[in-house]
Amino acid sequence: MANSALWVDVVLHSFHSFVMVGNLRTLAEAVRHNMVVVAACRPCGREGRFLARDLAQYKGWNASPWKLKFRCSACDGTEMKVTCELFDLDPRSVQVIWKPIEIKR
Numbered sequence: 044m045a046n047s048a049l050w051v052d053v054v055l056h057s058f059h060s061f062v063m064v065g066n067l068r069t070l071a072e073a074v075r076h077n078m079v080v081v082a083a084c085r086p087c088g089r090e091g092r093f094l095a096r097d098l099a100q101y102k103g104w105n106a107s108p109w110k111l112k113f114r115c116s117a118c119d120g121t122e123m124k125v126t127c128e129l130f131d132l133d134p135r136s137v138q139v140i141w142k143p144i145e146i147k148r
Contacts, residue, residue, distance in 0.1 A: 070099035084115035085122045091141045101143040
């Protein structure tokens with residue numbers, strides 16, 4: 044019985060995550076759900092993870108996470124796949140979180 048309850052929790056948690064991510068309109072909503080914005084470079088595959096809170100402070104709370112502009116530091120590409128994920132609070136998991144900065148060219 045406990046095994047089936049755990050399975051239901053896993054399914055509901057993944058469904059809840061999908062529904063939240065699919066309906067995000069602003070960085071403020073992503074902050075409310077403690078999310079990480081992931082920008083993955085399509086040409087080279089390099090990936091950067093940013094706390095939604097940091098991006099909201101930098102770009103504005105009403106900015107859409109899907110319309111943010113990123114540039115790859117490896118290949119200098121701008122074609123990015125942007126996704127939002129729940130921030131993993133497990134202390135055993137290792138996540139590298141980047142801080143947003145502006146580079147003048």
